[in-house]
Amino acid sequence: MCGFSRRFDASYRGAHESIASGEFGLPIIFRSQTADLLDQSGFFVEYAKTSGGIFVDCFTHDIDLMLWFMGEERKVKSLQAVGVTAVHPGLRDSGDRDNALATVEFEGGKIAALYCSRMMAAGQEDTTELICERGSVRINMQPRKNHVEFHDSQGSRRQFPQHYYEQFREAFATEAREFTKCCLDNKPVPISLKSSAKAVAIGQALQRSLISGEKIVFGNDLTSSSKL
Known part of the structure; x- marks a missing residue:
């Protein structure tokens, strides 16, 4: 099983x-982002040489x-990606x-919009929204480290998680417990390798x-693609 921890987060599970x-009808639009705290050490410039992008x-x-909410068997018709090097120009050397x-x-009239950043000033900002036929579902649209707010002469503010683990540590613990139980009780794991491989293939296609x-347009599967 691949360690896609957000499937084990209580909020994401509740939304799913x-x-x-069927409370909100079928999901039509999926919007999601992973936005990491700005790293000024230059770590990502070196890491990007082998990270895959x-x-x-x-x-x-x-x-x-996206696959979990929109349908793991649903076929991708096309995808396109653009990006900039705003704070780490050295990343361009690694593509x-x-x-x-x-x-x-x-296929079937569904669309996903995805955003990824490595330059958030306040901290980790990972959010997701699904627009459905009869409403919308939003997860972590106002990121917070805890439920403490500070009010002073500068106004009101709250702290953000500083990294991915800080935001999803409970999900990691839930994932570990459930995976262990699958091993001990010989039960099927909650995430299929086929779905995980498809997620990586989509990520690689977006990087290309x-x-x-x-723009990349696909045939019957992710391996039979042709570029427009």
């Missing part, structure tokens, strides 16, 4: 259960969520960016589009 129940390295969790946007078109600047 509500949508799966911003969509594979930072964004596979959002892509996995990478520190900010990137993407659109993914599915990011570098080439071209």
